[in-house]
Amino acid sequence: MSAIKKLAILSAAFGLLAATSGGALAQKKYDPGASDTEIKIGNIMPYSGPASAYGVIAKTEEAYFKKINAEGGINGRKINFISYDDAYSPPKTVEQARKLVESDEALIVFNPLGTPPNTAIQKYLNSKKVPQLFVATGATKWNDPKSFPWTMGWQPNYQSETQIYAKYILKNKPDAKIGILYQNDDYGKDYLKGFKDGLGAKAASMIVLEESYEVSEPTIDSHIVKLKASGADVFINITTPKFAAQAIKKNAEIGWKPLHFLNNVSASIGSVMKPAGFENAQDIISSNYLKDTSDPEWKNDPGMKAFDEFLAKYYPEANRIDSFVMYGYTVAQGLVHVLKASGDNLTRENVMKQAASIKGLEIGSLLPGIRVNTSATDFAPISAVQLQKFKGETWERFGEVIDAEVGG
Template sequence: MPAMHLRLAVLPAAVAILAAATSGALAQKKYGPGVTDTEIKIGNIMPYSGPASAYGVIGKTEEAYFKKINAEGGINGRKINFISYDDAYSPPKTVEQARKLVESDEVLLVFNPLGTPPNSAIHKYMNTKKVPQLFVATGATKWNDPKDFPWTMGWQPSYQSETQIYAKYLLKERPNAKIGVLYQNDDYGKDYLKGLKDGLGSKAASMIVMEESYETSTPTVDSHIVKLKASGADVFINITTPKFAAQAIKKSAEIGWKAEHFLNNVSASVGSVMKPAGFENGQGIISAAYAKDVSDPQWKDDAGMKTFLAFMDKDFPEGNKLDNNVIVGYGAAQTLVKVLQMCGNDLTRENVMKQAASLKDYRTEILLPGIKINTSATDFAPISQLQLMRFKGEKWELFGDIISADVGG
């Protein structure tokens, strides 16, 4: 009898173990590095110092946004641990920081690292290690290459698509233009230049009268502006980062160069470029946008803008609302949160990339009406639409339709 008794006692225990195993299988938690039941470790690399330090505010905005998400309970109960390092926009330093994030901090992914040369320096490393290099903060066209680099994805519109849109405009409005180009001598500058030439097609050789490149280590681009004016160019394509963009706008005004001025979107910030350059010097400059501009009164009753401004007041009061880099950081952070929510309890690196490549008509509050984020297994370019805008008074005014660029990976 005691033996029989023992067998019966074992049976409920076995059933309990089986039940636990089954329910565990249903709510299977799969974690990659940096993930626990309470935490998701996210890495980031920004130029908080050096020639591109104006962009450092993007990292600060993201940090503030993730703190807000954490205060609201996190993502499916997990708090984001955001680890952001300074690389001073120096590619060797970027490599060092990426290794630190991947090999010692063991982050799940590296999110929104900034700059084309810095990201180029870690491109192969991230893909060899199979760590998501997700929503990089640069518009180089090469981030849209899921076949060869399945662990890297852009976020903002590609540089080539932007200058193709300027080219479309010039061919229609100024077919006899004499174009002078100033560009940063690296992958970022060359990518924009390629888009311009592709967009102008067979007319590129006759329309572009001068190409001037500069190094990020140079203190000023003033001498290049003087040369471009002397070339007789009546259209100026300004492919520069914020510090040099402000110098170029100022110098053009100083020497009375009245060319029609196109300024790349990465330097279209009212707060960090147009204001320091002097509003009076920026009148009539054309750029392109995909995000709303806080200084534009047309958004004052816009629900998305109200949400963004409430975030600025409560969670990031030290941030400059007029700096469109803040808008970019906010939009990219929202997109990452969406992807992590889509991952559910499968927080592996593979699933992060799978979900990032499954965004359908997603909109963050800061995108212009009509612009949507779409990705697929063969399309790693989340935003590919832009609208032209002209600087008037102390703000940008949008004009024309939303234009889609046709740029492949």
């Protein structure tokens, strides 16, 4: 072998060695949906149908990701946000989830909305090992890392929320006659279970009527009339926005004035209270973990100023007093935190690992004292709320921030 040939082989070998060690030092790991230039995020939202009021959540997320992309992206990668409508119909949700995973090859399915829709895709996404991350529903079952390691919730869970209402009633109105209206699905039943657990042995004697409605019903007026006729003086309103507004209006129309508790998922001023009529919504009690955009207390708050700047630049047509806009803005920041923490290891496994390693994350739109925390055994990122009462045209918070962990 000639000296020139030997030299050529030797330098090729050195070149290969240099390339391999350089690669080992700066190795990037990708699953479908991630590359050097982009991160593909899938989403499913009811832009149409009975829960269409929630559609602004994904529109806000899309606007927030535009902001992130304009500022250079996540570790230099642009977010490609793909969002589909499922009309709050579980069979449609399944179709859209398959499309996102099998056709679009999204890295994750982020913040899909609704308890029945998420239930319909949970087994599929877990079998495919695709993160079903920060689902937009407070059902208690999303915090089950043992059975469903690829599914994680976001907001405080439903059972905890209604347990807090039950404890408030036991303390402040122990002789209450309680009427309950709930949506006849997993979402409604989860809230109902928490409320009954909170009342404990008193549930049987205190609850005078439970009324369920189907999401396909055009109006819930007849249920409200029945609840009034039952003699209930406390009303537990477990409804999605369209029906919540109907209930508030109907109560006023028939002159029924119970102590009224409204679940957090329908506490939006823009989507529920204003359409129902501020005068009809006075003294309703709910709970929150987000800052209320209509509350003058936050006028000079840095977190609120950042929110307003974001809206002005990236989503000027948004209804500022719609709390679903604030929700979308907040959960989008949660995802950005996780993706940044994932670095150059953009595998689905690592994204879930980072999502399960959040410690004391402060987001400017959360109420003071409320932080995001997760672990390998705790898939409930936010678990604290504060009670609030509707006064004038805004919510007024009262009492302490309560940790809403079930059994906590």
